[in-house]
Amino acid sequence: MSKVNAPLNAFPSKGKKRHRFLKRWESPIEGYMFISLWLIGIAFLTVWPFFQSIYFSLTKYSLLASPKWIGLQNYKTIIMNDDLFRQSLKVTINFVLFTVPLKMIFALFVAMLLNRNIKGISAYRTMIYFPSLIGTSMAVSILWKNIFGTEGLFNQLLSVFGIHGTSWLSNPATSLPTIGLLDVWQFGSSMVIFLAGLKQISAELYEASSIDGASKPRQFISITLPMISPVILFNMVMQTIGSFQTFTQAFIITKGGPMNSTYMYAMYLYQRAFGRFEMGYASALAWILLVIIGLFTMLIFASTRYWVHYESETGGAK
Template sequence: MRFFRRKKKTSNGNNLAGYIFISPWLIGFLLLTVWPIAQSFYLSFTEYSLLESPKWVGFENYHNIFLKDNLFRKSLAVTFTFVIISVPLKLLFSLMVAMLLNQKLRGMNLYRTAIYFPSLIGGSVAVSVLWRNMFGADGYVNQVLQWFGIQGVGWLHTPETALGSLILLNTWQFGSAMVIFLAGLKQIPQDLYESASVDGAGKIRNFFHITLPMLSPVMFFNLILGIIGSFQMFTQAFIITKGGPVNSTYMYALFLFEQAFKHYKMGYASALAWILLFIVAVLTAINFIGSRYWVYYESDDGREGK
């Protein structure tokens, strides 16, 4: 009995020491994450302009957003178009580059570093300014086209091409997804390819029957990150096009930002933020439910065998 009492006392002491060690992170998490989230949820039901105290209005913000705000529907349509096109393109391009960099060639580490390097600056303001200069009416892209006798257009000033320029920029920022794909390719057992070659399988068949199934968890991970990141795309649209022309690049995050810091409608912006959270959560849940039909895990075989 005395042994159990000592053990319990020691366990409590260890728990107390553990809580003390994690208390800085825990306090920061509660104050800088949980509390702002709770405040945002409360403010979404208020009329708040930063200069006056919040005024409770119930579901009025959500009512106005869904039934009266045309800019909400426009920004949502633009964002969904951006996500539907850019995410698959980014996945496809990053997978292709990862497969090229997975080859056993001399100096491959140097190539990998050089290709990944642009991703270190990612979606920064500097990259956005560079992109704006490249695709401007007198930009580098049109200058190169003139060498071949092709008359360029105002890529960022034409509704038909402005969103495509942002999609191209998002696809170009493929470094992180490429590194994850490359790590996944390294984990595929070479025995599978050797066995398939004995059976006469070619590269195309190996790709669709070995590489893609074995990479499906990595692809699913990149898909979820791509969807979440694309819905939050703000810097590029703000710096390069400011939502124009004719709201053709008016992203949801840009719309939210303007409501909060241009029109000082903090309660309205908080409601927009929670709507965005709900949309991303629903799409993530749908992908998780659908993943059981196309994502392959090696442990699945063991469960089925049981």
């Protein structure tokens, strides 16, 4: 058969060649090759340490000797005989209960102020978010220590009004709230999330409620809060998890004092692990902290049926 008289399907077209080429690359092997570095990283930096910490929590391991299996002895000692565990847990829970609500209220208040169409609003948002960019660094913690020290800037400001300020960081009654204010001051991330949620609320809802005679407080309670309740849930969970892991502020500013009034759980875990090199004991502390955070998160989610509202597919509240 000559080339001229050959049927059209005798010669594969470019489209068929391209189809076979793409089909060959649809194999999952190539996909796994592309993400192989990520898989290696997640396996050796997350999965392996995860199971290794479980094993170490059931051993007596000091980094200076091989792990010795002791079963649940670490957990029994922590729960039954460790006074510092109970003190650090009490301090941390008080810290969470103080900072999380105050931080979220302040973040929502600022987000509502910034949710306006005024000149230069982008610059205001950047300036207000700036403290969160700094983070809980050592420099910020040292600055906070100098501000609230006995001769610090805050007491100097009070002296102008004839008020003799106390030693805020040396007094067990005021040391924890003072450190908590540093955490509240870094409200930028929650504020940005709240701001995004506020922008999703339709202006027609406020207009309709105004026609019906609803005041601004009533609009806030009946429209704003229900509409951003999923955002409130997200911020609450994330801030609770972060507050339970607070370390830098207390470690730099007060070293856990005075009288262990700022002795955070993460600080106790750190000192057990890298101060006494009791890695097995520290691993058990870490897993107890994980369970505690999980319980608090479960309580938050269990309460959502009473205050979190989701928008249904038809556009109504659910």
